[in-house]
Amino acid sequence: MxxxxxxxxxxVSEGHPDKVSDQISDAIVDLMLSKDAESRVACETMTTTQRVILSGEIRCAPMYDANNAAWAENGGWAPGAKEEIEQAVRRTVREIGYEQSGFHWKTLTFENHLHGQSSEIAQGVDANGNKDEGAGDQGIMFGFACDETPDLMxxxxxxxxxxxxxxxxxxxxxxxxxxxxxxxxxxxxxxxxxxxxxxxxxxxxxxxxxxxxxxxxxxxxxxxxxxxxxxxxxxxxxxxxxxxxxxxxxxxxxGGPDGDAGLTGRKIIVDTYGGAAPHGGGAFSGKDPTKVDRSAAYITRYLAKNIVAAGLARRCTIQLSYAIGVSKPLSIYVDTHGTGSEGVTDEALEDAIRNIEKLGGLTPRGIRMHLGLNKPIYRKSAAYGHFGRQADGEYFPWERTDLIEDLKAALR
CATH class of the missing domain: 3.30.300.10 (GMP Synthetase; Chain A, domain 3)
Known part of the structure; x- marks a missing residue:
């Protein structure tokens, strides 16, 4: 090295058009989770001059049910649900600070094209009989920490x-x-x-x-x-x-969406490690925590940060991989880049991670339960990075350093 x-x-700032889109998408995630902690959300946002467009899939019984006959005339939406979504969008834009002729929270045109989650995706994710809850998609996720700053970023x-x-x-x-x-x-x-x-x-x-x-x-x-x-x-x-x-x-x-169109998920390197570590390719914002693009990226940061905070390495990269509908990770990889403390190998750290019971086997449910991710905590993460923030009550739980003693015990 x-x-x-x-x-x-x-x-990029909270007012960058892509970050406006990320914050709107996560405002929708927070809204759905505030109604139902088991909500499924995949919300994409596009912003442009005086316009916000939502698309994607949701499953949140208090808000949307295509089979509810009483809601049929409203396209499957509960009374007031579409209005509540629009209010969340306009409130987000207002709080960012856009009151310009080219993009104004009060006068922008809003379109909602959200619809129900695919039943074929749901059958892979949902727990059923002896089947544990599966990952919401396949993919690889990376976490990273280093001792360059007090935030370990x-x-x-x-x-x-x-x-x-x-x-x-x-x-x-x-x-x-x-x-x-x-x-x-x-x-x-x-x-x-x-x-x-x-x-x-x-x-x-x-x-x-x-x-x-x-x-x-x-x-x-x-x-x-x-x-x-x-x-x-x-x-x-x-x-x-x-x-x-x-x-x-x-x-x-x-500037903002008046100067350039914005889309959810276009700032994944800004959201993570600024290019200093690998990225699995999946965005975070707009996704509920059954999507391992989000939850597994959070747990890998949590693990890497605790390894560095424990003095077990000065630099650490961790990778997990998943298959859609399968609960357990397919692989666990640790690389301390030659900075590991004496007598602690990368292989030993991999075994330690596997053996810490409170991590729940790093299944999607185990991750969410350990970090407390089924809560409306995500809009705060959608600007200025998901990592390197201060754990604050329910917010940014993946930034806690409360696994240090467990890691040391597992290495003995």
Missing amino acids: RTSYLFTSES PATLDYSHKILERLAADRKNGKAPFLEPDAKSQLSLRYENGKPVACTAIVVSTQHAKGYHEGEKEAELKAYVKGVVAEILPEGWVSDETEWHINPTGAFEI
Whole structure:
């Protein structure tokens, strides 16, 4: 493994059109789970100028039942259900901050094309007789952790997220009223002996109020961004040699879905590890936790983070694989990239993971029960990364480090 190199990751704000779509999709997941903890949801969102379109499949008896004769005239929807979905969509857009002529929470056109879940998918997932609940799809999922930051995340991504979080907070609290919701960041860091030591290039593009691309207003915006970056990055990382690109194309007044269409699931590298670790290819947002694209990616992060937090490795990648309708994972893979502590092999860690009973055999149900995933906790995860966040009550349970003693005991 190379120890001296440059590496780059990017992040996008909650107002980026793809992230608007992710947050809407997860607002629908949360709505359904608030009605029925066993809901099945696969909700895709498209956003464009003054329009939001939902499509996908659901199973949530209090909201939708195609066989309910009393709801037939309403297309299988419970009274008020379609209106409640629309309210959730508009509320999400409003909370992000879009009140622009090209995309406004109150006046946008909304279309709902959600329909019932396929019975053929349901028969594979549902528990039945002696059959345990199966995975909602086939696939491979990766989790990762490293000791580059206190959040045990790649520094390039962790700090890219934090820069945009600060911009959003200052936009909403009035400290930076010239900012609008759409923004992107990107950091290039120099690594020496495997550790980040300096920032060689910074890119921040932020949507702004009219006129903040020239003259004194442009200077104010750029000075503000540089001040935020200086506060976020560790001391000494920014120097005279750092290359800056703030709104490098010039004016950025047209943004969000008015500037570019957004789709659920197009920012999977931003959502995970910024390219520092493999990705199985499946998106998270819009999916209930029976979909292992989501729940298995969460448990692999949880496992990798606990291994690093326990001091068993400085860097850890974990892969799980599943078949649709089958409960147990087909494979478990651990790679500590040569950073494992003395006497702890990757094979031993794989065996330890298999033998920790509270993980429920890493079946979809076992994962959900251990992490408490059948709850409306997902919209918060849909911007600024699903990983590297602070576990807070029911939110981000995959970021807990409460498996350390179990791992150590399983290795004895």
